[in-house]
Amino acid sequence: MDNIQPPIILVAVKLATYVPLSIVSFVIVSRHGISRGDGWVLLSIFCITQSLGGILYLLSLYNKSLDIGVYALEASGLSSLLLCTLGLLHSIFQTPDGFLKYQAYFRLLQLLGTVAVILTILGIYYQMTRMFLVGVVLFAVLCIVLVGICLYLWTQIRFLMQYRKQLLKAVSVALPFLTVRTLYGVLPFTEFDIFRGKWQIYIAMKMLMEYAVVIIYSVAAFMLPLKKDYKIPESYQDEYLLSRPQY
Numbered sequence: 001m002d003n004i005q006p007p008i009i010l011v012a013v014k015l016a017t018y019v020p021l022s023i024v025s026f027v028i029v030s031r032h033g034i035s036r037g038d039g040w041v042l043l044s045i046f047c048i049t050q051s052l053g054g055i056l057y058l059l060s061l062y063n064k065s066l067d068i069g070v071y072a073l074e075a076s077g078l079s080s081l082l083l084c085t086l087g088l089l090h091s092i093f094q095t096p097d098g099f100l101k102y103q104a105y106f107r108l109l110q111l112l113g114t115v116a117v118i119l120t121i122l123g124i125y126y127q128m129t130r131m132f133l134v135g136v137v138l139f140a141v142l143c144i145v146l147v148g149i150c151l152y153l154w155t156q157i158r159f160l161m162q163y164r165k166q167l168l169k170a171v172s173v174a175l176p177f178l179t180v181r182t183l184y185g186v187l188p189f190t191e192f193d194i195f196r197g198k199w200q201i202y203i204a205m206k207m208l209m210e211y212a213v214v215i216i217y218s219v220a221a222f223m224l225p226l227k228k229d230y231k232i233p234e235s236y237q238d239e240y241l242l243s244r245p246q247y
Contacts, residue, residue, distance in 0.1 A: 007199070010207070011054045018050040021214060028221040039087030043217055046080035049073050050210075072121045075135075078185055079117035081178060081213055082142050083110060088171055088217070089149050092164045096230060113142050136185050143182040150175055161229040170220035174213045181209035 025044035032040050053073035060066035086109055093101045100106075116138035123132025153160070153168050160168065184205035 008058075010199075010203070011057050014050055014207075015054040017211070018047050018054065021218070022047040022051055024218055028218065032221065032226060039084050039089075039091060039217075040221060042080050042084035042087055043214065043221075046077055046084060046210075047214065049076055049080060053077070068125055071124045075120045075124060076117050077210065078139055078181060079113050079120075081181065081210065082139065082146065083113045084217070085146050085171060085174070085178060085213075086110065086113065086142070086149075088167060089146065089153065091226075092153055092160060092168050092171075094161070094164065094229075096161060098230065109142065109145060112138060116142065139182055140186055143179055147175060147179070163224045163226050163229050166224050167220060167226065170216055170224075174216040177209045177212040177216075180205055181213070184209070 022044065025040070025047045029040050029044050034041055050073075053070055056066055056073060057070050060070055086106065090100060090102070090106045095101070116135045118135070119131050119138065120135030123129065123135055150168070150172055154172075157165055157168065184201070187201075187205075
């Protein structure tokens with residue numbers, strides 16, 4: 001999936017951007033809290049792994065045995081973004097009383113993403129193409145499911161809380177970029193060799209897509225006062241309770 005080693009200039013760009021973005025992500029987590037869903041935490045984990053990946057790449061220039069670690073961190077990046085999006089979509093289902101619906105289904109999808117990244121990393125480490133391919137396909141399946149959940153939420157938008165509706169818009173804008181990023185992980189098996197890649201494709205389909213998703217989510221995290229959904233006017237809450245679908 002992420003099997004090309006970026007040149008030093010790209011590593012420098014990643015370090016110059018993801019180190020401050022990691023700090024920003026810490027602020028986001030402290031602002032929204034871990035208990036309000038895993039999405040913001042996974043956004044922070046993604047920024048951290050990208051920073052560590054850049055540092056590890058520089059170290060691998062002197063110790064080639066670290067190459068596997070670079071590949072592993074690169075592969076785990078897609079998993080973090082997909083699971084981050086999954087967590088944000090799950091939080092949109094939240095009700096004014098703080099109840100998260102469909103928890104069992106979302107836990108299964110989280111397990112799917114975890115299995116995908118494990119298979120991908122093991123496939124890279126042991127150079128097992130079939131295992132790597134299974135992991136990549138699971139990533140693609142998870143991405144398709146995310147699109148389906150997003151579409152379903154749009155059909156239920158009248159039942160969503162005020163700022164959750166705005167968060168849904170942010171996720172909807174980010175999904176096309178995330179889809180392209182996921183396609184980048186699949187394309188080596190169709191158009192590109194597994195162990196080589198083109199720098200233009202790496203920048204356009206991976207780096208820029210990841211930056212777009214991170215920036216969209218970060219802006220949404222700072223602009224949307226999601227906690228105010230729990231302080232909605234009594235009249236709106238009455239309307240919500242009367243109109244909410246029954247499960």
